[in-house]
Amino acid sequence: MASSKFYAVAIGRVPGIYTNWPDAQSQVSGFEGAKYKSFTTREEAETWRKNPTYNQVVRKRCKVKEAPTTKPAPRPKPDGKLLQIFSDGGAIGNPGPGGYGVVIVDGKERTELQGGYGYTTNNRMELMGCIKALEHIGPTKRPLVVTTDSSYVVNGISKGWAEGWRKKGWIKSDGKPAVNTDLWAKLLDLCATLSVRFQWVKGHAGHPENERCDTLANTTARSGKNLDLDVGYVRSL
Secondary structure, three states, X not given: OOXXXXXXXXXXXXXXXXXXXXXXXXXHOOOOOOEEEEEOOHHHHHHHHXXXXXXXXXXXXXXXXXXXXXXXXXXXXXXXXXXXXEEEEEEOOOOEEEEEEEEEEEOOEEEEEEEEEEEEXXXXXXXXXXXXXXXXXXXXXXXXXXXXXXXXXXXXXXXOHHHHHHHOOOEOOOOOEOOOHHHHHHHHHHHOOOOEEEEEOOOOOOOHHHHHHHHHHHHHHHHOOOOEOOHHHHHHO
């Protein structure tokens, strides 16, 4: 039976086209700077391998919140190898049962995180995935890259939207109150102590790590088991 997917490895231990994920994963897992993507046809995979690009936007890293009369604390200088974070989240019914999924790639080590809430929203789970990842990593001088398919998260941090809302007492430019302020505050505080940048990748487009995060998030949300209470969301209702 013909393979339903073709995995193009442009940069890895042995570049090429693979017809199953375990074989492709063995070429890229723990390989610094690996580039790979899945496709439905071999022709598409071969074309991409010759010119490997992702539909993603790299933004400037988070800014430190400035106090009115004090200078912002200096951001730590990056020290060590890049630590990659992939995150996704969603809620069934929006609002409804939700989950987040995270994959952290640190050299040859790979860590997966997942969790969920009984009643929450898509955007809150997108934020929560990033928060849980940074909390899990903890204080570090290493450069971090968070890859997510959430424009809401990437733009909120990279374009300074969330920082602006907080400075204005969580009021948006249109005069309406911002939402998910509890999670935005946590994410801003975490970013302020780290050398981290956020980048966007198109969801459901064959990016293996993004698809894995989506699977982790959906599995949790649909299981209906051990789902916590999203206190921040419940209080906002």
